[in-house]
Amino acid sequence: MPRPKTHDDLLRAKLLDRAGELLADEGAQGLSLRRLASEVGTSTTAVYSLFGSKPALLARLCAEGFRAIGDRLREVRLTGDAVNDLVHLGTAYRDTALAQRNLYVLMFAGGDSTSPGTAGEVREELQLVLEPLHEAARSGVAAGVFDDVPGDVIASSVWAYAHGMVCFELHRTLPSGFEYPRTYEQGLHAIVLGWCR
Known part of the structure; x- marks a missing residue:
């Protein structure tokens, strides 16, 4: 039986939404991958899996x-x-x-x-x-x-x-x-x- 896909489009959307909110509220200095992962209830591994890096996340934003x-x-x-x-x-x-x-x-x-x-x-x-x-x-x-x-x-x-x-x-x-x-x-x-x- 295949393992469930946990790093999916829904998680990607949640991460982008929260990253955008952090950026709007605090600017780029308020956006760290560790904080983002914690606030969305996932791991930094998931963030890296979905975006590759912080610059890639910012590019997506x-x-x-x-x-x-x-x-x-x-x-x-x-x-x-x-x-x-x-x-x-x-x-x-x-x-x-x-x-x-x-x-x-x-x-x-x-x-x-x-x-x-x-x-x-x-x-x-x-x-x-x-x-x-x-x-x-x-x-x-x-x-x-x-x-x-x-x-x-x-x-x-x-x-x-x-x-x-x-x-x-x-x-x-x-x-x-x-x-x-x-x-x-x-x-x-x-x-x-x-x-x-």
Whole structure:
């Protein structure tokens, strides 16, 4: 009779959920594999069996973070109004990024080739995340709303603005009292309008 499979997808999901919570509550310093295993009621052996290493676990978390943003962007119903569609997508991006703030910082940590922020799987997730932006931008170009440039250029400029402003907000980079939500939307609208014919 085969031995029961104890290191299964359910355990993997529990570990990822709890790791995400620890990361959100305490940042990367609060996430150790021993603590994670203990809080989920399993062994560190199970964690290593499922993920291989802490960097691999973090890479999986990053991929999940990108997937959450992508899922949220795909929920935005595109109306055919290219300007408003891109603004709504940019707003949804910010909201989702801020809701997983500690994970978002990790997602874009960068660094060497072993960094979770540069893992191949994570790069693939990022492309999926950005597809709704590309779709809305291409539609705007095809409709003659935007300049005759590749839609990917427009989408990338919107994403660069969104990502930069989210990072400023997460790190409170701008002067005290800066109104992030209002200024974010105004700037986002200006970026999109800048591509109009």
